Amino acid sequence: MIVIALTGGIGSGKSEAARQFANIGVPVVDLDVIAHELTAIGEPILLDIARIFGNDFLNKDGSLNRTKFREHVFNNPAERLKLEALIHPAIHARALKQLADNNHNSRAPYQILVIPLLFENNRYEDIAQKVLVIDCDESHQITRAMARNQLTESEVKAIMNAQVTRATRLSLADEVITNNGSLTELRENITLIHKKFIKTCIVSK
Ligand code: ATP
Numbered sequence: 001m002i003v004i005a006l007t008g009g010i011g012s013g014k015s016e017a018a019r020q021f022a023n024i025g026v027p028v029v030d031l032d033v034i035a036h037e038l039t040a041i042g043e044p045i046l047l048d049i050a051r052i053f054g055n056d057f058l059n060k061d062g063s064l065n066r067t068k069f070r071e072h073v074f075n076n077p078a079e080r081l082k083l084e085a086l087i088h089p090a091i092h093a094r095a096l097k098q099l100a101d102n103n104h105n106s107r108a109p110y111q112i113l114v115i116p117l118l119f120e121n122n123r124y125e126d127i128a129q130k131v132l133v134i135d136c137d138e139s140h141q142i143t144r145a146m147a148r149n150q151l152t153e154s155e156v157k158a159i160m161n162a163q164v165t166r167a168t169r170l171s172l173a174d175e176v177i178t179n180n181g182s183l184t185e186l187r188e189n190i191t192l193i194h195k196k197f198i199k200t201c202i203v204s205k
Pocket of ligand 1: 180
């Protein structure tokens, strides 16, 4: 089964695009979803986070205070490296397992692997055969990410500056979906590219 990487900058519409692929029956593996699962209450990695970074990053109920922890690692490169060393191998292993399960259980000709930081992290380069970028104007990225994550404009811009530039991302894409319109348009464009992917997957079998 062909693996198509789906990526894009913060607030570009990756999750909405992934949801539409899933709605039309395409198996989806999402690294952000896996990262959330691995840091849920009761997971060994959450205990490691509390041990290494301190209990201050836990809420009263024992769950991870994601906003506080995200800010901490974003502003401290050494701490970010520590977190990456802890969590990336576990995310990678679970993603490979889910991709293999889909390969085994689904008759779909391709599956989607959502990788928010594909070009910042070369761990997944050999896994995906094609790259689909969800792209939108930076003004849309900013307003959508601000509304979704309760971030200020400067916080969103700081995150955008830590990601590869839009031009770099576009230059590395095999396919691009522009998400400057409505959610309905985005969903229609996903359905159209799905038809194209089905055709190319069948031809390349
Ligand atoms: P992140 O990198 O922050 O996880 P993302 O790329 O996964 O973001 P989404 O979560 O899909 O982006 O979209 C960000 C927000 O913008 C969401 O609230 C989503 O519903 C909204 N959104 C996405 N596309 C559109 C659109 N075309 N019209 C209106 N709202 C949109």
